[in-house]
Amino acid sequence: MMNDMTRDGLPVGETAAQLGLTVRTLHHWDEIGLARPAARSAAGYRLYTDADLERLRRIVVYRELGLDLEAIRAVLDEPGDDVSAQLRVQRAQLAQRIDQLRELDDDLGRMIEAQERGVLLSPDEQRAVFGPDWNTDWPAEAREAHGSSPQWQQAAERSASRGAEDWAAVTSTLAGVEAELGAAMAAGIRPEEATAAALVERHREALSAFYPVSRQMHVHLGRMYVTDERFTAHYDRVRPGLATWLCEAIEASARAHGIDPDTAEWA
DSSP states (O other): HHHHHHHHOOEEEHHHHHHHHHHHHHHHHHHSSSSOOOOTTTTSSSEHHHHHHHHHHHHHHHHHHTTTHHHHHHHSSSSSSHHHHHHHHHHHHHHHHHHHHHHHHHHHHHHHHHHHHOOOOOHHHHHHHHOOOOTHHHHHHHHHHHHSSSSHHHHHHHHHHOHHHHHHHHHHHHHHHHHHHHHHTTTTOOOOOOHHHHHHHHHHHTTTTSSOOOOHHHHHHHHHHHHHHHHHHHHHHHSSHHHHHHHHHHHHHHHHTOOOOEEEOOO
């Protein structure tokens, strides 16, 4: 019986193995009338003839080119200009997909670079955006210290899509809030007053352009402003004593929201 089956055609399992398909796929194509075996064995099993195999090979080729099953049916059963038309449509779609993949590759490249560098600006662009006192080594130092933290990853994800104008807008917003903080201090506003609390919230929102800053995290940053001489110098250039005033205002705001600054966690 096997000799008869082989001579008249191949059974489903052998056909699937020969073409690198699954038996389930062949059954599906049979059910929808795309590729029906033309012969039967004496026992009633489906057999694929040479002509059936040729049709299956053509189906496999067009499927690998990206045509859907209905388009393949049209190509095989309605030969002529329709074949060229279908292939042109598929080629146009492929060209569009290639463009999308190139854009994705560019985006991935920027994301990788942002994770490694932090700020995707040249040294000259950094100084132009962040000011002449900006040290272009700071991003590398920050990555060394915090590169494995969620905040670095979040900041890098945002940095990947930012150019010089975007960073200038972020810097301008933060500088504006800092100037208002200095003006409030100069006007005699105490750190625990409502005006100071409102400015503290705006300061936290401006910082959140880099990564989401919670009130607990803000407390830690505020204390860093008075313990890290670089940050102290930055805020005290806005207004002498502003680093200490801002730290006190942040802690007062935290207490007003039920947070003990002494036990606040970085979270």
